[in-house]
Amino acid sequence: MEQWGKVAHLGLGSNQNSPHEQCLEAIGRLLRTDGIRVVQCSPFYRTEPVGTLGGDWFINAVVEIRTALSTLGLLAVLQDLERAMGRVRTVEKGPRIIDLDILLFNQDIIFDEDRLIVPHPELHKRRFVLVPMNDIASYVIHPAFGVSMKGLLDRCSDRSVVERSLSPWFYTCPTGFSGF
Secondary structure, three states: OOOOOEEEEEEEEEOOOOHHHHHHHHHHHHHOOOOEEEEEEOOOEEEOOOOOOOOOOEEEEEEEEEEOOOHHHHHHHHHHHHHHOOOOOOOOOOOOOOEEEEEEEOOOOEEEOOOEEEOOOOHHHOHHHHHHHHHHHOOOEOOOOOOEHHHHHHHOOOOOOEEEOOOOOOEEOOOOOEEO
16 A cells, blocks of 8 residues: 555634634644645634534635545544644534544445444534635545535535634645645
């Protein structure tokens, strides 16, 4: 297996304890994780809560990585990062300090209902994912639907507010891609 042969897109989100800082911290931790190379990052977006129980608006972004990990290995790393950052899963769809989701993994379709479903089952329904995804990967084809991310965004019926964050934060991925 080529060391950096697998491409994955990850969703990041936070609506607690300085959400911009939480997302930056998560990206920093990804950068320091063996088996993961951050390729590019979308800008940060301020997004209206969708399907959550209470809480403030979110900061969301999408990160493209290359990885030597399997899907379940990547899932374990992301869950470990969430725990290390203080995420406690007490209320389903409640406020969260950090949320890290595998959106796409190497054009694979994975259905292990108890552990992992890829592509993310709500990806095509959520503007807060599709807008930042289109900033970095509008051309990527959804492996189950055969439609580009741009096509999914154009067809998305979700009308929740997704606005580019005016945060003073600025982040540069190691590849030179400037986000946020």
